[in-house]
Amino acid sequence: MMDRAEALRGERTPYVLATVVRAERPTSAKTGDRALVLPDGTMEGFVGGHCAESAVRDQALALLESGESTLLRITPAADSAPLDGLVTVHNPCLSGGTLDVFLEAVIPPARVDVYGDGPVARALAGVGRPAGFDVRPAGAGDPPSPDAAAVVVATHGRDEEALLKAALDAGIPYVGLVASRRRGTAVTSALAGGDRVRTPAGLDIGARTAPEIALSVLAEILSLRPRPAGPVERAPAGETEGCCH
Incomplete structure (x- = not known):
């Protein structure tokens, strides 16, 4: 994964490195799992199932516009207390479990x-x-x-x-x-x-x-230079019956 990230830097291709920093069972992703998100929405690697992948991709594309990084929490909890530096996405998937994913935007220097x-x-x-x-x-x-x-x-x-x-x-x-x-x-x-x-x-x-x-x-x-908007909290991943983290 890091070799691929280094190759992208050499090609001056922006990307987001997504790293699972906390996984609360039941989740298919484990702490330390990683994925790269490219500007066209392509994901390379693994940070969970369909619901987690959708949430990570959505937020990562917003970060590519802003050039910032953030911590993303994907959780089935309906009411999560807001925390500074944390974007929370409600995940309605039936598997349950919570993932914290650090999203690091890597933008080539001007x-x-x-x-x-x-x-x-x-x-x-x-x-x-x-x-x-x-x-x-x-x-x-x-x-x-x-x-x-x-x-x-x-x-x-x-x-x-x-x-x-x-x-x-x-x-x-x-x-x-x-x-x-x-x-x-x-x-x-x-x-x-x-x-x-x-x-x-x-x-x-x-x-x-x-x-x-x-x-x-x-x-x-x-x-x-253009002033990017800050990272925005996109709409939560759509409901997918039976999907999993």
Whole structure:
């Protein structure tokens, strides 16, 4: 299971690792049983029968949207006292028993493709990687990665228009140009969709050095990313006559 999880991380595929941390009989799942839930709803592994599987899948898909983790209790008890950090799902299956399943969302770090080899480009890698970004240097002829969260062009006048156009055409969520305000405006004004380019790239924090500029760019990428909703308690698993945990 963990080898499969490692392979998914290598492929930059998000997933939820579900681990049974408590099983109150009668349940078919035992403490320590695990399963992986993929974005398409596929489950690999075992955390119980149909009812438990449905509840785990439902909540795991919500967590993939929020990027958070939670403890899920699947119980036949009609009235369970709410607890912080615990999502409780009423399970009407006839087998009875209660399962506590820890759901850990594993989301790949945001990928940032950086064009250029100057001080700011190097600083983006030096600052970004310890901060949890997947910063990848890119050559002038390399297309943006389809799963990139951001493209930053820091080539200081070389191939800027072509690189920005490729990023815009690819629909990259954040496209930034490291340049002075005057030159950035001149470059982007001739581009279709140039108003989507953030230039000068980065939040205005008074940055002067290359690491400070890199920090301002990464902060802007964070500030503009979509705000996921928190995990929601989905509807309980549907009644299935005779199903089991």
